[in-house]
Amino acid sequence: MANPQRTQVGIVGAGPAGLVLSHLLYLYGIDSIVVENRSRQYVEDRVRAGVLEQGTVDLLTEMGVGERMKTEGLIHYGIELRFGGRGHRIDFKDLTGGKGIMIYAQHEVLKDLNNARAATGGQVYFEVEDVSVHGFDGCRPTIRYKKDGNSHEISCDFIAGCDGFHGICRPSIPSGVLTEYVREYPFGWLGILAEARPSSEELIYTYHDRGFALLSMRTPRISRLYLQCKPDEDIALWEDERIWQELHTRLTSDGWKLTEGEILQKGVTGMRSFVVEPMQYGRLFLAGDSAHIVPPTGAKGLNLAVADVRVLARGFKEFYATGRRDLLDSYSEIALRRVWKVQRFSWWMTSMLHRFPDENPFDRRRQLAELDYVTGSRAAAKTLAENYVGLKLPGRHL
Numbered sequence: 001m002a003n004p005q006r007t008q009v010g011i012v013g014a015g016p017a018g019l020v021l022s023h024l025l026y027l028y029g030i031d032s033i034v035v036e037n038r039s040r041q042y043v044e045d046r047v048r049a050g051v052l053e054q055g056t057v058d059l060l061t062e063m064g065v066g067e068r069m070k071t072e073g074l075i076h077y078g079i080e081l082r083f084g085g086r087g088h089r090i091d092f093k094d095l096t097g098g099k100g101i102m103i104y105a106q107h108e109v110l111k112d113l114n115n116a117r118a119a120t121g122g123q124v125y126f127e128v129e130d131v132s133v134h135g136f137d138g139c140r141p142t143i144r145y146k147k148d149g150n151s152h153e154i155s156c157d158f159i160a161g162c163d164g165f166h167g168i169c170r171p172s173i174p175s176g177v178l179t180e181y182v183r184e185y186p187f188g189w190l191g192i193l194a195e196a197r198p199s200s201e202e203l204i205y206t207y208h209d210r211g212f213a214l215l216s217m218r219t220p221r222i223s224r225l226y227l228q229c230k231p232d233e234d235i236a237l238w239e240d241e242r243i244w245q246e247l248h249t250r251l252t253s254d255g256w257k258l259t260e261g262e263i264l265q266k267g268v269t270g271m272r273s274f275v276v277e278p279m280q281y282g283r284l285f286l287a288g289d290s291a292h293i294v295p296p297t298g299a300k301g302l303n304l305a306v307a308d309v310r311v312l313a314r315g316f317k318e319f320y321a322t323g324r325r326d327l328l329d330s331y332s333e334i335a336l337r338r339v340w341k342v343q344r345f346s347w348w349m350t351s352m353l354h355r356f357p358d359e360n361p362f363d364r365r366r367q368l369a370e371l372d373y374v375t376g377s378r379a380a381a382k383t384l385a386e387n388y389v390g391l392k393l394p395g396r397h398l
């Protein structure tokens with residue numbers, strides 16, 4: 001075994017969960033090593049989420065990684081719900097006492113975190129292979145991996161499984177320990193990234209006879225647009241012209257025009273709700289997508305990953321400061337309370353806004369009544385707004 005290493009917390013995965021955790025631990029004076037099987041370039045180019053809750057923005061700012069976000073991010077104080085060809089604004093600022101969301105792409109957050117880790121001597125090993133985790137049911141956890149053909153081992157006090165839905169940490173927990181809760185949706189999202197000035201200052205969620213559509217953005221020059229499609233939709237069948245035509249049809253509204261531009265990227269993403277309980281076993285803790293997935297309609301995946309590791313980091317802080325494991329032992333219980341509320345919201349937004357293949361006329365009337373209620377009742381709109389900007393995180397940020 002070449003080069004045996006030692007750290008306090010070994011982290012698998014350099015996505016939002018892994019990098020936020022690693023930097024929070026650094027700020028708490030706790031040592032960590034992150035192993036990631038992709039290259040830094042790949043991680044920093046991977047287009048995914050783009051909506052940051054107020055709590056996520058506040059935390060990143062307090063962690064000292066919010067400078068670029070503050071100058072380049074776009075603050076939004078509302079969204080539009082569009083149905084029957086008409087738009088209805090949900091005014092977050094008014095409904096939540098001044099809160100909003102930040103449009104700032106996930107890969108930009110990761111660039112900022114990687115730069116912060118590099119500037120502070122953080123150990124993040126990219127392009128490692130054959131990662132495996134061991135000994136977490138006892139008191140000597142290890143992470144093994146290969147790099148350039150050589151085998152390495154990191155011994156640590158704890159392992160954080162931040163390796164996403166397809167990672168190796170969750171499947172390493174012995175069978176029978178975890179319970180999985182799953183809901184598959186009978187549709188997916190066809191998403192494009194286009195070099196086009198966003199046609200609206202705020203996101204537009206559209207319910208249409210032909211299916212859901214979402215107008216979103218990443219910068220003042222880059223639009224991100226989605227269409228509800230079949231879960232196994234063949235993207236090859238979607239020429240650029242067909243995508244734009246469908247977006248025009250679904251997003252149509254009197255006196256409003258959709259701006260087109262060159263399509264830079266397109267792809268199909270499946271939709272799933274998924275939770276495992278508990279989110280910990282022995283000295284292995286799961287955080288982010290490795291423990292749960294939400295359909296993207298509520299824009300919650302990244303934010304939930306950040307909320308998890310905030311709780312986890314506090315547990316490690318308490319352990320290293322006092323030797324007590326109270327917070328660590330209740331990590332799963334604390335994190336799951338938020339996870340299930342966010343699951344509920346993401347499922348609700350998805351159910352309200354999409355067409356279901358097996359729906360009957362009653363379902364359709366009910367969806368339209370729900371949209372009418374949410375846009376017509378201050379109490380209902382407030383519920384949406386409170387969840388969208390993000391439920392309160394317990395305690396101070398750091």
Ligand SMILES: Cc1cc2nc3c(=O)[nH]c(=O)nc-3n(C[C@H](O)[C@H](O)[C@H](O)COP(=O)(O)OP(=O)(O)OC[C@H]3O[C@@H](n4cnc5c(N)ncnc54)[C@H](O)[C@@H]3O)c2cc1C
Binds near residue numbers: 048
């Ligand atoms: C394709 C896709 C598109 C998405 N689009 C949106 C969107 O439009 N809007 C939205 O709100 N949310 C979206 N999400 C959700 C959001 O991006 C995720 O919830 C968020 O990335 C979760 O962060 P994470 O750190 O838990 O997991 P990830 O970001 O998945 O990070 C896990 C990391 O672990 C690494 N890894 C995996 N296996 C191993 C291994 N064996 N060894 C070492 N490293 C490993 C991965 O390469 C990755 O870097 C999308 C997710 C996906 C997968």
